[in-house]
Amino acid sequence: MRSPINKQILSAVLLIALISVISLACASSASVMQQTTITINPNITYQMMNGWEATDQAGQLEFPAIFPKYKDQLFDQTINDLGINRVRLEIFSGAENPVDHFSQYTNGQISRQQWKDSWYQIINDNIDPKVLNPAGFQFSQMDATIETVVNPLRSLAFNRGEKLYINLNYVDFRPSAFEHKDSPEEYGEFMLATFEHIKSKYGWSPDAIEVVLENDNADWSGTQIGNAIVAAGNRLRVAGFNPQFIGPSSTNMNNAISSFDEMIQIPGIFDYLSEFSYHRYGGANGANTEAIGSRALQNGITAAHLELIGATFDDLYQDLTLGRNSAWAQYTIAWPLSDGTDDGGKYYLINDGNPDNPQIVLGQRTRYLRQYFKYVRRGAMRIEATADNNNYKPVAFVNADCSQVVVIKADTGGSFSIQGLPAGTYGIKYSTESQIDINAPDATISAGQLLNTSIPGFGVITIYGKNALCAQSASVSAASYRIDEIAAGSITATFGTNLASATVIADSTPLPTSLAGTTLTIIDHLGVSRLSPLFFVSPNQVNFVVPDGTAPGQAVLRLTNAAGETSYGLLQIAKVAPGIFTADSSGNGLPAGVILRIKANNEQTYEPLVRFDQALNKIVAVPVDLSNPQDQVILVLYGTGINRRMDLTTVSARIGDVTLPVIHAQVQGDFVGLDQVALQIPQQLAGSGDAGISILIDGKPCNAVSINIQ
Ligand SMILES: [Ca+2]
Numbered sequence: 007m008r009s010p011i012n013k014q015i016l017s018a019v020l021l022i023a024l025i026s027v028i029s030l031a032c033a034s035s036a037s038v039m040q041q042t043t044i045t046i047n048p049n050i051t052y053q054m055m056n057g058w059e060a061t062d063q064a065g066q067l068e069f070p071a072i073f074p075k076y077k078d079q080l081f082d083q084t085i086n087d088l089g090i091n092r093v094r095l096e097i098f099s100g101a102e103n104p105v106d107h108f109s110q111y112t113n114g115q116i117s118r119q120q121w122k123d124s125w126y127q128i129i130n131d132n133i134d135p136k137v138l139n140p141a142g143f144q145f146s147q148m149d150a151t152i153e154t155v156v157n158p159l160r161s162l163a164f165n166r167g168e169k170l171y172i173n174l175n176y177v178d179f180r181p182s183a184f185e186h187k188d189s190p191e192e193y194g195e196f197m198l199a200t201f202e203h204i205k206s207k208y209g210w211s212p213d214a215i216e217v218v219l220e221n222d223n224a225d226w227s228g229t230q231i232g233n234a235i236v237a238a239g240n241r242l243r244v245a246g247f248n249p250q251f252i253g254p255s256s257t258n259m260n261n262a263i264s265s266f267d268e269m270i271q272i273p274g275i276f277d278y279l280s281e282f283s284y285h286r287y288g289g290a291n292g293a294n295t296e297a298i299g300s301r302a303l304q305n306g307i308t309a310a311h312l313e314l315i316g317a318t319f320d321d322l323y324q325d326l327t328l329g330r331n332s333a334w335a336q337y338t339i340a341w342p343l344s345d346g347t348d349d350g351g352k353y354y355l356i357n358d359g360n361p362d363n364p365q366i367v368l369g370q371r372t373r374y375l376r377q378y379f380k381y382v383r384r385g386a387m388r389i390e391a392t393a394d395n396n397n398y399k400p401v402a403f404v405n406a407d408c409s410q411v412v413v414i415k416a417d418t419g420g421s422f423s424i425q426g427l428p429a430g431t432y433g434i435k436y437s438t439e440s441q442i443d444i445n446a447p448d449a450t451i452s453a454g455q456l457l458n459t460s461i462p463g464f465g466v467i468t469i470y471g472k473n474a475l476c477a478q479s480a481s482v483s484a485a486s487y488r489i490d491e492i493a494a495g496s497i498t499a500t501f502g503t504n505l506a507s508a509t510v511i512a513d514s515t516p517l518p519t520s521l522a523g524t525t526l527t528i529i530d531h532l533g534v535s536r537l538s539p540l541f542f543v544s545p546n547q548v549n550f551v552v553p554d555g556t557a558p559g560q561a562v563l564r565l566t567n568a569a570g571e572t573s574y575g576l577l578q579i580a581k582v583a584p585g586i587f588t589a590d591s592s593g594n595g596l597p598a599g600v601i602l603r604i605k606a607n608n609e610q611t612y613e614p615l616v617r618f619d620q621a622l623n624k625i626v627a628v629p630v631d632l633s634n635p636q637d638q639v640i641l642v643l644y645g646t647g648i649n650r651r652m653d654l655t656t657v658s659a660r661i662g663d664v665t666l667p668v669i670h671a672q673v674q675g676d677f678v679g680l681d682q683v684a685l686q687i688p689q690q691l692a693g694s695g696d697a698g699i700s701i702l703i704d705g706k707p708c709n710a711v712s713i714n715i716q
């Protein structure tokens with residue numbers, strides 16, 4: 007039996023022989039092809055990937071007769087073969103209007119032109135931006151797209167264990183007598199109406215707001231965008247929504263840079279702005295791409311190219327490298343060929359020559375984009391990759407499961423040796439002008455070994471690790487046990503296997519960054535690594551502090567034990583992710599805290615909230631005594647992920663319908679990462695018995711805790 011290595015050598019020899027013959031036939035240099043060396047260095051990290059985006063157009067509104075015939079197969083390919091994991095959901099500014107023009111159009115009451123004329127016709131719901139009149143907003147058009155495109159994509163992504171990132175994009179291409187851009191509060195109300203509608207009707211809310219599509223077309227200034235972001239961010243936060251904000255999405259990259267510089271002058275902008283977006287319709291050059299990437303990095307946010315009809319993998323390469331893009335889009339999902347051409351404005355074409363049997367066709371440029379999208383997934387960290395031959399432009403990534411991916415853009419056919427890949431088995435796929443998705447033989451390498459492969463012509467080749475290379479760990483707030491968000495500076499627990507060889511608790515401050523030989527590094531989405539202070543390590547759990555300065559957004563946790571074995575996990579870092587510690591460390595029930603009683607003579611005493619009951623063998627509540635109306639009774643709760651809140655007005659607490667005055671919510675001071683919240687317990691709560699406390703901080707709920715009030 008022939009070993010796979012022999013097969014690989016044989017096929018490489020055959021391939022080289024074949025290419026040599028072709029070269030001879032073309033009467034070009036017949037010398038043996040030069041071997042290109044590509045070097046991977048995982049110690050140099052860049053941006054983390056968020057998503058591959060497509061705009062929500064697949065012909066659903068315009069081609070209702072044929073759309074049902076191709077949609078299922080199209081969406082399956084979009085998610086599972088091309089690898090789209092982010093969608094632009096458009097909302098037109100004219101959705102603020104008492105008339106539902108879209109329904110009138112679909113019912114045949116108005117013409118197509120009349121419907122189109124209504125798209126950006128904004129009519130204020132009422133004169134008060136603080137008073138939202140739901141009847142003044144029409145979402146039927148957006149809903150049709152959610153139901154026919156976004157929800158099906160969302161389900162398909164969910165079925166493969168991924169999340170579809172939904173980017174709500176406000177479109178405002180024509181002037182209107184009333185304009186949201188002139189009143190940030192009105193823009194905020196519009197976004198709140200949209201979010202509340204989506205949440206109540208579909209049960210999810212968008213991950214991001216792309217503030218205005220092509221501000222240089224829509225005539226929005228950078229200042230107007232900045233003001234809209236802060237107003238909408240504030241309004242949504244109070245209502246419990248915390249989307250990311252994306253801007254300025256200019257058509258021209260020069261405009262994108264000047265608009266960005268203008269919008270970031272608005273105070274408070276970086277409480278919300280998370281992505282610097284642009285289109286490549288003008289000013290598209292290396293210097294501008296680099297300027298965008300470096301501005302994003304300097305300001306601790308991501309960068310994203312989000313539209314160019316005709317965008318190719320050359321643009322993608324420049325955006326990933328010079329532009330440090332974390333997300334990237336060509337444009338729409340699909341469009342029928344009877345109404346368009348393969349112009350690079352849609353990932354797929356629908357050949358509707360026979361309308362009874364429409365066929366899905368991969369766009370000519372999509373075959374190359376797919377070589378990146380399909381294998382480089384959300385959470386992948388870009389690492390250094392260089393080539394000693396300018397005909398080959400590599401990029402390399404470490405996916406969230408630690409499998410490495412190298413994608414090489416080849417201006418010409420050739421063979422290469424890749425050095426620096428970890429041991430493992432690698433799949434190899436390429437697409438060229440004449441061939442799509444060709445499988446080269448898998449390659450298995452041991453540590454330190456080169457991986458040799460080749461591509462027969464101009465195109466893109468992808469070398470992707472087939473084995474998950476690391477044990478996974480999952481991290482939660484050590485207080486609330488919430489997994490969805492972790493705050494920088496907060497006390498966090500990560501769970502896994504073989505995390506440490508022994509159980510060791512830190513006995514010094516500042517906390518050590520190595521315990522029993524275990525170290526834990528957080529690499530934020532900008533590629534910056536920081537060692538975490540450790541509270542304790544054990545084989546299955548490590549408690550640590552997310553290092554200060556970790557940028558909000560996705561981050562990678564890399565834990566190395568004394569034997570050098572690594573575990574990886576993904577975290578979603580937020581400025582605030584409030585959690586209250588609980589008495590039994592379960593994340594709910596009785597809180598960790600004390601009662602501070604201030605008597606009329608200013609004498610202060612502390613009383614416990616809980617005690618251990620020997621007979622019941624568990625922790626039980628000590629009832630809070632409100633019998634003396636002269637006493638001020640203050641509940642002090644210990645938590646984490648709280649202190650980077652905005653001002654104190656964003657903190658609220660209640661028991662039932664009774665509001666608890668908030669005295670403070672701040673750093674506790676004695677322990678790293680520990681915060682405290684102090685709430686006054688009003689006299690009117692006397693006799694409440696077991697009472698659940700709801701606390702909101704920056705619009706985010708704390709875990710539910712309860713006390714007993716006598
Ligand atoms: Ca309004």
Ligand SMILES: [Ca+2]
Nearest residue numbers: 132134135137
């Ligand atoms: Ca209003």
